[in-house]
Amino acid sequence: GAVVSQHPSWVICKSGTSVKIECRSLDFQATTMFWYRQFPKQSLMLMATSNEGSKATYEQGVEKDKFLINHASLTLSTLTVTSAHPEDSSFYICSAITRTGGLQPQHFGDGTRLSIL
């Protein structure tokens, strides 16, 4: 149980385009989802917390106009990298928990490798 699916797993696109990454909880309802960014050989850095039906909460230093997050349902959150540039190339990982405030671990997707040419 507690499976989180990310799509796509790998995307290559030209500089200036926008890219959407989907994060789905397949067998549970996720009231909260998290988006992380991971550079090579580094740890995960939290970008934002996404709660169903409300605006995402961004970590300090993360541009909310560049990284648009939508959590329209209890099983889907999307991250859109707008006007992507090479410096946005990274590994993006989402996670989900079943209910806010409960003692639940985060369950992670398999990540999306984004390469901007």
Added chain:
Amino acid sequence: AQSVTQPDIHITVSEGASLELRCNYSYGATPYLFWYVQSPGQGLQLLLKYFSGDTLVQGIKGFEAEFKRSQSSFNLRKPSVHWSDAAEYFCAIMIKAAGNKLTFGGGTRVLVKP
């Protein structure tokens, strides 16, 4: 603010040997503690967690971890490693008051020699 330190960036161990990965945290109270494993190019898989109770926690894949409050540590152990255990391991803490956010350590890369 809370923080997590994994002192060892790389560890190389022979197949069949024991493994211990260190994790120290900084937080004013007892946090919720996790160990995750990440294979190359993939997401994170939860190995085990500590919320309360018995300080020795059993996880998947033969891993266990021990919470030591006096040392602010949560070290991960495995008695006999397999080649498939080669991966990146992350220790993390969760502060409930912070909206269940995870704070990760820098990770330890485990290499397994045949």
